[in-house]
Amino acid sequence: xxxxxxxxxxxxxxxxxxxxxxxxxxxxxxxxxxxxxxxxxxxxxxxxxxxxxxxxxxxxxxxxxxxxxxxxxxxxxxxxxxxxxxxxxxxxxxxxxxxxxxxxxxxxxxx
Amino acid sequence: xxxxxxxxxxxxxxxxxxxxxxxxxxxxxxxxxxxxxxxxxxxxxxxxxxxxxxxxxxxxxxxxxxxxxxxxxxxxxxxxxxxxxxxxxxxxxxxxxxxxxxxxxxxxxxxxxxx
Numbered sequence: 376x377x378x379x380x381x382x383x384x385x386x387x388x389x390x391x392x393x394x395x396x397x398x399x400x401x402x403x404x405x406x407x408x409x410x411x412x413x414x415x416x417x418x419x420x421x422x423x424x425x426x427x428x429x430x431x432x433x434x435x436x437x438x439x440x441x442x443x444x445x446x447x448x449x450x451x452x453x454x455x456x457x458x459x460x461x462x463x464x465x466x467x468x469x470x471x472x473x474x475x476x477x478x479x480x481x482x483x484x485x486x
Numbered sequence: 487x488x489x490x491x492x493x494x495x496x497x498x499x500x501x502x503x504x505x506x507x508x509x510x511x512x513x514x515x516x517x518x519x520x521x522x523x524x525x526x527x528x529x530x531x532x533x534x535x536x537x538x539x540x541x542x543x544x545x546x547x548x549x550x551x552x553x554x555x556x557x558x559x560x561x562x563x564x565x566x567x568x569x570x571x572x573x574x575x576x577x578x579x580x581x582x583x584x585x586x587x588x589x590x591x592x593x594x595x596x597x598x599x600x601x
Contacts, residue, residue, distance in 0.1 A: 407587045409589060411592075416594075416597075417594050417595075418490070418492075418576055418592035418593050418594040418595050419529070419576070419578075419592040420592070421589050421590075421591070424587075424589050426587045465528055465529075469587070473531060473534065473542060473583075474531070474590060475531075476528035476529055477528060478527070478528055479526075479527075479528050481526075
């Protein structure tokens with residue numbers, strides 16, 4: 376079965392600094408990969424997705440992610456973090472038609 | 487605002503009560519999902535409906551009973567819940583779930599507390 380690992384439980388960055396959140400997946404075939412963000416008390420919002428083709432995908436809110444098959448990774452990046460980016464971020468993989476989430480990374484943004 | 491609407495936003499119930507959570511989408515999606523999310527944890531899949539038929543039940547206790555009256559609506563009927571069932575219940579929908587490449591759209595959830 377497919378699975379996702381997010382190695383960082385909590386990351387703190389300063390506002391304006393760059394951000395990279397790590398995601399490693401396990402799946403035998405080409406995976407469908409997603410990043411979602413969840414603010415407190417809200418549902419999950421899709422940031423971006425990867426199915427095939429260009430390995431660098433652009434998402435909403437200035438986020439991008441790069442699919443690296445050789446490293447089984449799909450890391451999320453943003454060049455300059457805003458205070459409003461503070462939230463929980465989930466990487467997810469779909470295989471066999473059901474979605475599995477990583478444990479999540481909580482992002483704190485310092486002024 | 488999300489395109490998947492869940493009601494109520496908050497629900498407090500006793501262990502002997504019967505209540506229902508409701509989810510509605512008007513995006514023409516044919517797959518709908520129920521997830522359970524405990525604090526500081528990722529969502530856990532409970533049920534999947536595909537074209538109004540139950541396609542996945544992740545060994546969920548029978549005190550949770552899903553229902554899909556039509557392609558736009560998804561209910562979760564609750565009966566004799568336990569305190570450990572207190573959680574955020576999320577509904578999601580996708581165009582379908584036959585290809586795996588359809589992103590899921592989530593509602594804001596129902597915060598359920600069992601007394």
